[in-house]
Amino acid sequence: MHTPEQLEKELKNVDKDLKNVEAEISKLRTRQRQLQEKKKSLGNSINKLKSDSLASIDWTGTNYEWSEKVENVLNNIFKIIAFRPKQLSVINSTLSNQHTIVVMPTGAGKSLCYQLPALIKPGLTIVVSPLISLMEDQVRSLNKKNVSAKYISSSSSKDETSAALNVLKDKATDVKLLYVTPERFAKSKRFMSNLQKCHADGRLQRIAIDEVHCCSQWGHDFRPDYKYLGILSNMFPNVPILGLTATATAHVLTDVQKILNIPGCLVIKSTFNRPNLFYKILEKPTSQDECITILEKLLKYRYRDETGIIYTNSIKDTEDITQGLRKRGLKVECYHANLDSEARSKVHLKWHDKHYQAIVATVAFGMGIDKADVRFVIHYTISKSMENYYQESGRAGRDGLRAECVTLYRMQDIFKVSTMVFSSVGSLDHLYGMIKYCLNGTYCRRQLIAEHFDEDWGNTDCNKMCDVCCQPENNLKEINLELHCKTISSIIENAEKQDTKLTAQKLIDAWFLKGPVPLRHKGKEPNFSRNIGEDVIAYLITNNFIIEDFHFTAYSTISYLKRGVNMDVVSDPNFSLKMPIRKYSSFELETPAPTELVGIVNSETVERKHLKKRKSEGLKTSKSKLTKIIPISDDDE
Numbered sequence: 001m002h003t004p005e006q007l008e009k010e011l012k013n014v015d016k017d018l019k020n021v022e023a024e025i026s027k028l029r030t031r032q033r034q035l036q037e038k039k040k041s042l043g044n045s046i047n048k049l050k051s052d053s054l055a056s057i058d059w060t061g062t063n064y065e066w067s068e069k070v071e072n073v074l075n076n077i078f079k080i081i082a083f084r085p086k087q088l089s090v091i092n093s094t095l096s097n098q099h100t101i102v103v104m105p106t107g108a109g110k111s112l113c114y115q116l117p118a119l120i121k122p123g124l125t126i127v128v129s130p131l132i133s134l135m136e137d138q139v140r141s142l143n144k145k146n147v148s149a150k151y152i153s154s155s156s157s158k159d160e161t162s163a164a165l166n167v168l169k170d171k172a173t174d175v176k177l178l179y180v181t182p183e184r185f186a187k188s189k190r191f192m193s194n195l196q197k198c199h200a201d202g203r204l205q206r207i208a209i210d211e212v213h214c215c216s217q218w219g220h221d222f223r224p225d226y227k228y229l230g231i232l233s234n235m236f237p238n239v240p241i242l243g244l245t246a247t248a249t250a251h252v253l254t255d256v257q258k259i260l261n262i263p264g265c266l267v268i269k270s271t272f273n274r275p276n277l278f279y280k281i282l283e284k285p286t287s288q289d290e291c292i293t294i295l296e297k298l299l300k301y302r303y304r305d306e307t308g309i310i311y312t313n314s315i316k317d318t319e320d321i322t323q324g325l326r327k328r329g330l331k332v333e334c335y336h337a338n339l340d341s342e343a344r345s346k347v348h349l350k351w352h353d354k355h356y357q358a359i360v361a362t363v364a365f366g367m368g369i370d371k372a373d374v375r376f377v378i379h380y381t382i383s384k385s386m387e388n389y390y391q392e393s394g395r396a397g398r399d400g401l402r403a404e405c406v407t408l409y410r411m412q413d414i415f416k417v418s419t420m421v422f423s424s425v426g427s428l429d430h431l432y433g434m435i436k437y438c439l440n441g442t443y444c445r446r447q448l449i450a451e452h453f454d455e456d457w458g459n460t461d462c463n464k465m466c467d468v469c470c471q472p473e474n475n476l477k478e479i480n481l482e483l484h485c486k487t488i489s490s491i492i493e494n495a496e497k498q499d500t501k502l503t504a505q506k507l508i509d510a511w512f513l514k515g516p517v518p519l520r521h522k523g524k525e526p527n528f529s530r531n532i533g534e535d536v537i538a539y540l541i542t543n544n545f546i547i548e549d550f551h552f553t554a555y556s557t558i559s560y561l562k563r564g565v566n567m568d569v570v571s572d573p574n575f576s577l578k579m580p581i582r583k584y585s586s587f588e589l590e591t592p593a594p595t596e597l598v599g600i601v602n603s604e605t606v607e608r609k610h611l612k613k614r615k616s617e618g619l620k621t622s623k624s625k626l627t628k629i630i631p632i633s634d635d636d637e
């Protein structure tokens with residue numbers, strides 16, 4: 001028999017052993033985590049090397065067995081005389097049965113990359129597309145070219161769906177492209193079994209996946225149904241997958257390859273530089289009326305007789321701005337998710353035919369806009385990320401002619417957007433990327449966009465086509481923020497002591513010695529304007545000196561400001577922080593926008609003159625007749 005003391009002693013020893021085991025487990029866990037990370041990183045490196053090795057092959061050859069036919073179909077069916085950058089590479093790679101991801105900016109001509117190969121070999125190309133209107137447009141336009149194509153969508157009738165599904169089984173069909181939405185793969189057993197039949201008959205030629213970034217949660221437009229597409233590469237191993245997107249961040253591209261089960265596949269990326277787009281930030285006034293005056297001047301004078309889009313972030317704003325502009329005699333119409341699809345198509349069509357000068361829209365007006373001569377895209381409210389901004393502004397100037405992308409910015413709009421998006425992962429970082437672009441007055445805007453897309457464009461790629469690059473001289477001024485940071489930090493701490501929450505407005509009031517006396521800071525007012533003060537607050541938010549803290553009320557969400565982690569370093573004697581003051585070249589609201597593209601690909605300028613002449617002669621400028629290539633970039637090929 002043991003005494004209680006002996007058992008106590010033994011228990012202590014067991015406890016000690018357990019602690020040692022736990023320490024060992026913890027060590028092993030750490031080691032496991034490190035090995036897992038290393039495994040992931042090695043896997044990524046292997047895939048990157050595979051991708052790089054495939055990308056180093058020259059895919060632009062014209063000696064493939066299909067090359068002659070490709071040229072023929074391009075000229076005679078698509079009525080195009082030459083490829084745009086990277087199109088031929090994509091066509092050759094997919095016809096060589098390579099799984100390929102294509103990254104091209106909006107309007108660069110991705111559709112041709114799967115439409116043309118579909119006509120080269122026997123069999124059927126499946127095109128996965130997220131938007132019914134996009135499928136309808138493409139099928140209509142292919143049918144006009146005498147190319148047999150069909151689509152299956154939730155709005156198709158039973159007979160139409162049956163006829164389209166039969167295409168998969170019918171060996172004698174002349175249909176070359178079948179468009180489907182991604183949920184078809186997830187939800188229709190009949191579709192999947194017919195697709196397997198098509199494959200078994202050796203007729204499944206290729207699967208093209210448009211807007212392929214929708215697979216990834218890291219992308220800006222995640223759609224759960226896209227995840228089902230991961231089964232395709234295993235189910236149809238010898239069928240090339242061709243994913244297409246305008247989203248180029250490395251993270252999203254790796255994720256997409258993983259989800260589609262094609263890691264290390266060929267990635268063909270064309271440059272994202274849109275040399276014909278002029279980028280501009282405009283100071284946004286505080287009152288809606290003043291903002292509408294700016295829009296009025298732009299539409300009446302700068303963009304007289306031209307068509308464009310005005311983006312904002314709420315349905316109410318689209319309606320208010322539309323009303324405001326109409327009262328001032330402008331022909332505009334609003335577009336948002338609350339309109340039924342018939343009303344939306346009507347607005348779209350009337351705008352397309354220039355009955356409306358501008359559509360005032362939320363982002364519901366997005367994918368599927370195929371109007372080449374959009375001369376301006378105005379952001380009345382900032383986009384929720386650079387990615388979104390690039391897509392939205394990129395709807396301008398798809399014809400290669402000069403077009404302008406103007407963003408109205410003021411600090412208050414940060415909170416309009418942040419309170420809408422804050423609950424989704426990473427959304428604030430994305431938004432702050434957009435704010436940094438708006439606060440920038442130092443770097444070429446193209447360089448900022450290039451960095452976002454992991455590209456490197458030289459300074460000369462801008463050709464003074466942004467408000468920063470066309471400043472006459474570089475008279476950069478900076479503000480030292482060390483003392484201001486301390487003041488702002490103490491205002492926030494003081495408010496916390498008084499149990500008061502500070503919105504950005506209240507914080508600026510207290511800093512500029514306005515508002516309730518107990519919140520005001522005790523020193524002097526800053527020796528710069530309130531507008532610059534707003535920039536400072538935005539700058540501190542985007543650099544983690546201040547963080548947003550969201551609170552719900554019955555009707556809305558409010559963003560209050562708190563000290564961020566970086567505020568802890570402000571008491572360090574070596575702390576230094578400078579903010580450049582932004583100042584842009586003048587931008588005439590009441591003078592017509594320039595039309596010439598100085599220093600950019602001459603053929604485009606010629607094209608513009610040609611178009612102007614056609615217009616003045618009263619000729620209709622039909623897009624299908626524009627067979628001359630209008631380069632999106634001066635890339636290779």
Ligand SMILES: Nc1ncnc2c1ncn2[C@@H]1O[C@H](COP(=O)(O)OP(=O)(O)OP(=O)(O)O)[C@@H](O)[C@H]1O
Nearest residue numbers: 080082083084105106107108109110111112246629
């Ligand atoms: N090589 C070419 N030469 C002239 N026009 C072309 C060429 N390739 C495509 N196009 C035209 O360019 C326009 C835009 O092409 P497309 O709709 O395929 O762009 P996209 O890259 O799919 O854009 P989005 O991302 O907005 O869908 C279309 O009108 C198309 O006919």
